[in-house]
Amino acid sequence: MKNLQAINVTVLLSLMLSLGSVCFAQPRSAHQKHHPKAGKGRMGRGRMGKGHMGRGHRGRGERELYPKLISLPDLSPEQRVKLRRVSYTLMLRGLTLMLESVDDLFRASIDEDLDRMHSATLRLRTGLKQFESALATTRAIEQGASPRNEALRWFKSELHLLPPVGQERKTLIFGMSPFHLTICSVLVIFMILMLWMYVHKMKKAASLLQTLQNVPPPSPKTQTLERASAHQEVATPRSGKWSGQLKVGSIFSETPNVKTFRFVSPDESPLPFAYLPGQFLTLSLKPDDKVVKRSYTISSSPTQRYYCEITVKREEHGLVSKYLCDHLTEGGTLDISAPGGRLTFTGKEADSIVLLAGGVGITPMMSVIRYLTDIGWPKDIYLFYSCRHPEEFIFREELEYLQARHPKLHVLVTMTKAKKEEWPGPRERLNKTLLSEFIPDISSKRVHICGSVPMTAAAKSILSELGLPKEQVKSESFGGQKKKGTQAQTEERQEPTEVTQAPKEGVPQVTFQKSKKSVDLPHDKCILEVAEENGVDIDYTCREGTCGDCIVKILSGEVNMECEDGLDPEEKAQGFALACQAKSTKDVVVDA
Ligand SMILES: Cc1cc2nc3c(=O)[nH]c(=O)nc-3n(C[C@H](O)[C@H](O)[C@H](O)COP(=O)(O)OP(=O)(O)OC[C@H]3O[C@@H](n4cnc5c(N)ncnc54)[C@H](O)[C@@H]3O)c2cc1C
The missing domain is CATH 2.40.30.10 (Translation factors)
Structure with missing residues (x-):
C-alpha cells in the first residue's frame, strides 16, 4: 500500500505540472476573459463535488466539439467566437475534473478504497478527453491548424486506426506510398498505350478509306x-x-x-x-x-x-x-x-433511265431495276414492258413489290393479245402517245431497248420521232438474224492454212493476218460472215453489234458499221471494229 501511495503522489505531481503548463500556455487574456475565477478553481474543488462533473459533462463535450470541427471552414466569424468560448470553458472543466479526480484518487488510495480509486481514474480519463478536444478546437481556431484534420485524427485514434507514433507510413510524391505509386504509373502507361493504339488504328482506317475513295471503279474486264x-x-x-x-x-x-x-x-x-x-x-x-x-x-x-x-x-x-x-x-x-456485253447501266451514265422491254427482253432490265433499287438510286426509273398475255408477265410479283417500295420506279405494262377483261391496263403496241404520256420529257432521257427484232426496230423509230438523239438510245435483241441458221458454235478450231483467192474484179479483199488468209469481201457481207465461210475463228454472240464479242482490230483499210453500240469511242479511234457489222468497199487487213 505504501508503494501505491508513492505512485499516486508521483502521478499527481507530474500531472499537475503538465496540466499547469498546458493551462498557462493558453492566451492569458482569453483565459481570464472566459474564466475569471480559473485560479480559484483548484481552491473550490472540494465544494464542486465529483458527481456534478462526472454526470453533467462526461464524454459530452468532445462529442459536441469534434463534429463542429469538421464543419469549421463553413462557420461564420460569430460562430467561431462562440465555439472558442465553448472550448475554453470545456478545457477548464476538463482540467477541474482531472484535478478533482487526482485529489479523490489520492484520498481513496490513502483510505485504500479500491472502488473510489477506480471511479476517480475513470473521471480522470474523461477530464483528459474533454481537455484534449477543447485544446484541439482552440488550436484549430487560433493557430490555423486544419480543423477537419484535427477532427479526423481524433476519430481515427478513437477507432484505433492511427499507426503507433513513430511508425507512420512514409509518403512519397503526392502523399502516395511506393506501392500506390507503382500501380498508378502502370495504369497511366496502359492508358497512354491504349490511346496510342486507338489513334494509330483510326489513322490506318482513314488512310485505307482515302485509298479506296481514290481508286477508280474497275472496268468489267x-x-x-x-x-x-x-x-x-x-x-x-x-x-x-x-x-x-x-x-x-x-x-x-x-x-x-x-x-x-x-x-x-x-x-x-x-x-x-x-x-x-x-x-x-x-x-x-x-x-x-x-x-x-x-x-x-x-x-x-x-x-x-x-x-x-x-x-x-x-x-x-x-x-x-x-x-x-x-x-x-x-x-x-x-x-x-x-x-x-456493253449494254449496261449502273446509274452513273445518266440522271434517269427509260427501259423498254418486250417478252423475255425484260431480263437485262430486271438486273438494272434490281441493282438500282438495291443501291437506293434516287432518280426516276421508267419501265415500259410489252407482252402478249398476263400469264406471260415475267417477274410480275417482284415488280409490283418493288414498285410499292420505290416511288421512283414507274412501270407501265401493255398486253397486246389480252382481252379487255383480262387486263385493265393498255393493250396496244408500243406507240408514240403511250410512251410520251407515260414518260415526261422523254427526249432528254437515256433509253435502253431489249426485245424482238421488230419490237426493237419499232421502238427506235418512235424514239427518233420523239426527238431522241441516237447516242441516247441503246438496244439489244435476243433473236438476232442468224446468218448461219443458229447461234451454235463448235469448239473445234482449225489450224491456219495459207489461203489466197484470186481477187475478183471490183470485189475488195479481206486479209486475215493471223490465219494467213486473203479472200473476197463482197459488199453485202460482213467480215464475220466471210471469216466463218473461210474457217477463220472470230468470237461472236449477238450478231447485232451490241454485245461487242466479235471485236477485231482493222490493221489497214476502212470499214462501215450499221450498229456500233458494242464499241467504245476510244476503241473505234484505236482502229477496232465489230466483225458482225463491218463491211467495206475497199481492201482491208484484219488481226484475226
Ligand atoms: C446477248 C444475248 C442475251 C440473251 N439473253 C437471253 C435471255 O435472257 N433469255 C432468253 O431466253 N434468251 C436470251 N437470249 C437468246 C438465247 O441466246 C438463245 O438464242 C435462245 O435461248 C434460243 O436458243 P435455242 O438454242 O433454244 O434455239 P436455237 O436452236 O438456236 O433456235 C433459234 C430459234 O429458231 C427456232 N427454230 C430452230 N429450229 C427450228 C425449226 N426446225 N423450225 C422452226 N423453228 C425452229 C427456235 O424455236 C428458236 O426460236 C440472248 C441472246 C443474246 C445474244
Whole structure:
C-alpha cells in the first residue's frame, strides 16, 4: 500500500505540472476573459463535488466539439467566437475534473478504497478527453491548424486506426506510398498505350478509306481478271472473261414457259467474276453430239455476290433453251464464261433511265431495276414492258413489290393479245402517245431497248420521232438474224492454212493476218460472215453489234458499221471494229 501511495503522489505531481503548463500556455487574456475565477478553481474543488462533473459533462463535450470541427471552414466569424468560448470553458472543466479526480484518487488510495480509486481514474480519463478536444478546437481556431484534420485524427485514434507514433507510413510524391505509386504509373502507361493504339488504328482506317475513295471503279474486264485470279477453277480467260464451272443452285418457274436458273460456285464461295447490270454470260453445253454456246443475260443484281441468275424462255424448237428448261436439274454443273456485253447501266451514265422491254427482253432490265433499287438510286426509273398475255408477265410479283417500295420506279405494262377483261391496263403496241404520256420529257432521257427484232426496230423509230438523239438510245435483241441458221458454235478450231483467192474484179479483199488468209469481201457481207465461210475463228454472240464479242482490230483499210453500240469511242479511234457489222468497199487487213 505504501508503494501505491508513492505512485499516486508521483502521478499527481507530474500531472499537475503538465496540466499547469498546458493551462498557462493558453492566451492569458482569453483565459481570464472566459474564466475569471480559473485560479480559484483548484481552491473550490472540494465544494464542486465529483458527481456534478462526472454526470453533467462526461464524454459530452468532445462529442459536441469534434463534429463542429469538421464543419469549421463553413462557420461564420460569430460562430467561431462562440465555439472558442465553448472550448475554453470545456478545457477548464476538463482540467477541474482531472484535478478533482487526482485529489479523490489520492484520498481513496490513502483510505485504500479500491472502488473510489477506480471511479476517480475513470473521471480522470474523461477530464483528459474533454481537455484534449477543447485544446484541439482552440488550436484549430487560433493557430490555423486544419480543423477537419484535427477532427479526423481524433476519430481515427478513437477507432484505433492511427499507426503507433513513430511508425507512420512514409509518403512519397503526392502523399502516395511506393506501392500506390507503382500501380498508378502502370495504369497511366496502359492508358497512354491504349490511346496510342486507338489513334494509330483510326489513322490506318482513314488512310485505307482515302485509298479506296481514290481508286477508280474497275472496268468489267479488270473485275473479271482480278476475281478470276483469286479463284482456283479458272480456265485461261479469253477476251478478259472468266471461264469455268458453276453449279445450278436452284431453278424457279416464272411463267409456263420461262424458267430462272440460279448459278452458284461449286464450293459455295462468292462468284468468281463480277459483272454490271445488263451483261450476259455464255453457256457451253452438249445437248446432243455437238458442243454449242448460247448467251443469256444475267437477270439478277450484281449486288448478290454469291449467285447469278439467268431467265430463259423455252423455245419450242430451240436446242439449248429446251434442254435447259426440260432437262437441267439442281446440283448439275455447266461450263460458263462471263461477263460479256456493253449494254449496261449502273446509274452513273445518266440522271434517269427509260427501259423498254418486250417478252423475255425484260431480263437485262430486271438486273438494272434490281441493282438500282438495291443501291437506293434516287432518280426516276421508267419501265415500259410489252407482252402478249398476263400469264406471260415475267417477274410480275417482284415488280409490283418493288414498285410499292420505290416511288421512283414507274412501270407501265401493255398486253397486246389480252382481252379487255383480262387486263385493265393498255393493250396496244408500243406507240408514240403511250410512251410520251407515260414518260415526261422523254427526249432528254437515256433509253435502253431489249426485245424482238421488230419490237426493237419499232421502238427506235418512235424514239427518233420523239426527238431522241441516237447516242441516247441503246438496244439489244435476243433473236438476232442468224446468218448461219443458229447461234451454235463448235469448239473445234482449225489450224491456219495459207489461203489466197484470186481477187475478183471490183470485189475488195479481206486479209486475215493471223490465219494467213486473203479472200473476197463482197459488199453485202460482213467480215464475220466471210471469216466463218473461210474457217477463220472470230468470237461472236449477238450478231447485232451490241454485245461487242466479235471485236477485231482493222490493221489497214476502212470499214462501215450499221450498229456500233458494242464499241467504245476510244476503241473505234484505236482502229477496232465489230466483225458482225463491218463491211467495206475497199481492201482491208484484219488481226484475226
Ligand atoms: C446477248 C444475248 C442475251 C440473251 N439473253 C437471253 C435471255 O435472257 N433469255 C432468253 O431466253 N434468251 C436470251 N437470249 C437468246 C438465247 O441466246 C438463245 O438464242 C435462245 O435461248 C434460243 O436458243 P435455242 O438454242 O433454244 O434455239 P436455237 O436452236 O438456236 O433456235 C433459234 C430459234 O429458231 C427456232 N427454230 C430452230 N429450229 C427450228 C425449226 N426446225 N423450225 C422452226 N423453228 C425452229 C427456235 O424455236 C428458236 O426460236 C440472248 C441472246 C443474246 C445474244
